[in-house]
Amino acid sequence: MNPPAPTSSNVSQLRPQDQDQDQGTGAGKAIDWLAERHRKGWQRAFSELLDLWLSDDVAGDDPQLDEESMTVVSINAGEWLLARGQIHARGGLREINAYLLGPDGPYLTPGQKAWIALLRARPLRLYRVTEVQPGVGMSLLDEFDDQAMPQMVQERSGSQSARPGMLMGARIMPVGDGDAAHLVLSGALYPFARLREAPLLTRLQDKLKAAAALKLHAENLRDLLELEIASAWMAQWFEPAPLPQIVDASTGEPMLLVTDHYRVLDAAALATALATHADVTGDAAQGWHRNSVAADGLQRSLAAINPGREPDRIEVFYRTQRLADEGRVWFDALAGAAVRHLTREISDPAGAMQRASGAGSANPQAPAAAGSAAAADMPPEVMAQAMEQFIRRHYANWCDEPVPLLRDLTPRQCVTTPAGLERVKGLLREYEDHERQQSTDQGRPVVSYQFLWDALGITR
16 A cells, blocks of 8 residues: 555545634644655655555555545544654654654744644544534543543534444544633544454453553553554455354343243233242233343342233343243243243344445344334334333343443442543443434334433433
8 A cells, every 4th residue: 555645635634623713723834834845755654654554464465545534544544643743854864743842843923833733732532422413523532541531522513423322443632721711622533443453452452551561651551552553454355354253141141032922811820920930020011021130149030021012912122042042941840731832033143244345343232123124014102112112122221231232241330420420421322323324214203212211311
């Protein structure tokens, strides 16, 4: 890959739209000066940076990008070089940021110099989008700081495409003074598809543990994490997307949505049988739940027994194959002649997610059964009713079950701290955003997730 080095024309987005004009032009002016005064050195620095970002396997295949993708890469690479890069100039290797601000650099106004210096000072970090106000800004939460408070950044263009739950690398820049003080994004963004998140987060967590053991200097750790973020972001263009790996939080087993359908032959006898078990709660109108208390003291659902679509039917829902196989033995013995098994329905959420998302960006925490071909034949109101039943069943014990995106804490545990509360709110907004998109695609009414907000006792 030998594209031309960035210039202000192909990295115009580096001028923040919400930034003071004087400061906002600093990056473009600095890039133009480097491209004109040190053309070969600037091209070399850019090429070496792309080689650094690309893995050996990808770099060896001489990967190519289309013009639009190359523009995005140029934006991020140009800003990276201003903040962290080096260039061969005036007979030696120089830190670009210091060179620009030194006596041999270009003429820059005080505001432009302040912006260039701020690029060096502010780290590239991973943030989770927890709220979006399109055309205005978004709320970001540091992915690796459990005590971090959400930061609202002004971002007109980026907020148009951002979605709650999105993970992205960014530099948050404080600008203005007094009442005019606010936060903006530097211009370069590193968004990640959902299926790319798990490998990246695992790798960064391993780096953090290793750095803590080695007592790595703070600046070295910063540089290491920034490089991992950029490299993982770059790899999305060239490496095949990983298959989704969805496991049940309570068992660690592969998630498989299994529903056994029964005809009820004696409703009174079934209700009496279920009432005799202390681990079963509920009633015929709302359905029953079979729960167990795990070793960590958390209550988890083993089975959900729900009213069927017809008056004489019930559906028994399980989250994994093992729970379904063991659960059917238990339920058939319990219910006896009160019911007759009709059929078993199995849905693989990983496959459904891939079909629904295409690009691998579907929400892995959201139910994935509503995209079935059979749904296309349902009236919109019936489809919405079926989806609502499925969602409520899927999330029946969500408040008290560990959630991977919440560091394997339960939502009820998380809402006890300000940062945890924001993470939970962000996750609920993500579920709701995914449901809005899905309902639009399917031409049906939106299903509300308000029951989860209410169950946790939190407000929007």
